[in-house]
Amino acid sequence: MQSRFAQRDMEALQELQTAGIYIGGEPVKRFEMDYAQYCGTNFCIGTGNGMDALTIILRAEKQLGRLPEKARVLVPAHTYIATFLSIVEAGMQPVPVDVHDLLITKEVLENHLESIDAAVVVDIYGKLVDDEVYAFAKANNLPIYTDAAQSQGATTRNGDKSGSRGMASAFSFYPTKNLGALGDAGAITTNDEELAVMSRRMANYGRTSRFVNDIKGVNSRLDPLQAAFLNNRLLFLDNDNKKRKKIARVYMEQIENPKVKLPAADFLESNSIHVFPVFLEDRDAFVTFLADRGIQTSIHYAIPPHQQQAFEEFNHLSFPQTQYLHNTEVSLPCHPLLEDHEVQEIVIAINEFS
Ligand SMILES: Cc1ncc(COP(=O)(O)O)c(C=O)c1O
Incomplete structure (x- = not known):
């Protein structure tokens, strides 16, 4: 079956080829702007995939001195392994806990509060983690991050979109996701400017300018072709x-x-x-x-x-x-x-x- 996006996707490919844009460029900028606006956040940073997005958030937080080396990060046992791997990849320690029904609850955070430095919650199956979990974390100064790989576009009763809750959210645009690219792609959303700047730097070799690298970063870029495909799909x-x-x-x-x-x-x-x-x-x-x-x-x-x-x-x-x-x-x-x-x-x- 021909994809309903086939025509627009071919046009996007031709435009990029004609313009000679292979890294970054207008489609990435546009997606980052539009997706931030869609989620209701101040910032969106494209990444190579969803696992990188979460790893980069955690590494950036460590770089900013907000999380310690080897931080103990609470994580639901009911998730895809990528969530655990991101924590390890950031040099931190997963603290797995059971879920209630499908998700992490406030009570779980409460029970572990003394023994953790941060929490990563997961909107599993697309179901958003309850507002009271974020409220509890905030009230207790517990940094909380969202693995929103599965919840693009989900909205709370108060009208808050997935990606706008907690310190930052990590999205995957793996092809089968509700908003899916035609290959690997991901993004970080946040309202925190320092974290946004550090995440962008972390995702780009730790670079501050063309020849200057002041931290050890990684290479995890949102591909412009994938960004163009995502731009076509975000409208739907x-x-x-x-x-x-x-x-x-x-x-x-x-x-x-x-x-x-x-x-x-x-x-x-x-x-x-x-x-x-x-x-x-x-x-x-x-x-x-x-x-x-x-x-x-x-x-x-x-x-x-x-x-x-x-x-x-x-x-x-x-x-x-x-x-x-x-x-x-x-x-x-x-x-x-x-x-x-x-x-x-x-x-x-x-x-x-x-
Ligand atoms: C809950 C969850 N976290 C993380 C990921 C990792 O995303 P990606 O495959 O884009 O690295 C996925 C997607 O497979 C996921 O479902």
């Missing part, structure tokens, strides 16, 4: 998220199968619906049953970071809720281009599963 994000929510509402209202557990009743609130999860003991049979009917599902995720060999040091930890989610989750199709009749066929198939 709100509408696409509305369509995702409409599909999710059908699932919430019409899936009736005792074997298939739906997410909590408030799942649709403050959510970009990057993933629509259901939970089953009999996951493999369900996935095969749907695949036989031409319905593709996926799993987010099967093995939590703390149980991976890469994080052997955490293998002894037990997080029952995270483990339950990783053992039972199946992601249903919720792409905005799904037709109503396709959604109905999915519901019928799910209700027939026995």
Whole structure:
């Protein structure tokens, strides 16, 4: 199927080729301006991918003297491994904790407050972490950062957009995200000018001017072609998220199968619906049953970071809720281009599963 963006994308490629722009340039500037405005933040800094975005935020905070060397950073066990890896890559120590339902709660922060230097929270599946978590962190001077890789465009009840909460947020624009590029891409959003300036420097070899590097930085740039593709897609994000929510509402209202557990009743609130999860003991049979009917599902995720060999040091930890989610989750199709009749066929198939 031809992408609905094919024509605009080809034009963007031709424009860049004609202008000879291969690094930086107008599309990156435009995306950074428009995405900051979209999120309601003062600054947006493009990066090579989402994992780099979070690593750069943490490294920049350390450079600014706001986080110590080897800072202890609370992180939900229920996340993609990239969140853990970013913390390690920044020279810090992940402090994994279990989630309540899907997310970190204020109580979890409260219980760990004395033993951590900072927290990274994750808007998993697109569901925004509750406002009271940020309020608690602020009241207790705990630096808090958001892994917003999955929540582009999600909006709280108060109208705050994903990316505008906490000290800074890290976005991934991996192709399958609600706002996805055609390759790797990411961004940082923040209202903090010092952090914005330091992050930009950190992402560009630690460079202050062409020949002067006063800190050890990295090379993680938002590619201008990817920025141009993102510019084409940003205009459609709100509408696409509305369509995702409409599909999710059908699932919430019409899936009736005792074997298939739906997410909590408030799942649709403050959510970009990057993933629509259901939970089953009999996951493999369900996935095969749907695949036989031409319905593709996926799993987010099967093995939590703390149980991976890469994080052997955490293998002894037990997080029952995270483990339950990783053992039972199946992601249903919720792409905005799904037709109503396709959604109905999915519901019928799910209700027939026995
Ligand atoms: C929660 C979470 N964090 C971080 C990342 C890393 O993003 P990227 O693949 O752009 O590095 C992803 C995306 O895969 C993610 O889902």
